[in-house]
Amino acid sequence: VQGDGHSTRYVDITLLNETQPYSVNKDSVEVVIRGTKPDHTSVFNTCEILDENTIRVEITQQMSAVAGQGDYEISIMDKNENRTLTSFPFFLTVSKSSFDIGYVVSSDEIK
Numbered sequence: 001v002q003g004d005g006h007s008t009r010y011v012d013i014t015l016l017n018e019t020q021p022y023s024v025n026k027d028s029v030e031v032v033i034r035g036t037k038p039d040h041t042s043v044f045n046t047c048e049i050l051d052e053n054t055i056r057v058e059i060t061q062q063m064s065a066v067a068g069q070g071d072y073e074i075s076i077m078d079k080n081e082n083r084t085l086t087s088f089p090f091f092l093t094v095s096k097s098s099f100d101i102g103y104v105v106s107s108d109e110i111k
Contacts, residue, residue, distance in 0.1 A: 003061065005059070033047055034072065041066075066094065
């Protein structure tokens, strides 16, 4: 719902290569969610690595600031080499709040 956030919404994602678990080493990679909100502002946030093939994405208040469909992807970035592996694009749909959430102003977010 539009305006939700402040450590209230998370999505745990299992990383797969086709049907097999895809392992990451948290010492050598950084996993991020990156994308564009419906108002064309950007999100580039670090994800928590829970175990070798599971990550946690926080749906931040900025990610839910604007009602509509945002375009996102998960990227695994190697810290030692200039390599990035990116997921298929997916959508995050934010439902319009039933009241005015004017206290949340949409802006780019990098965290």
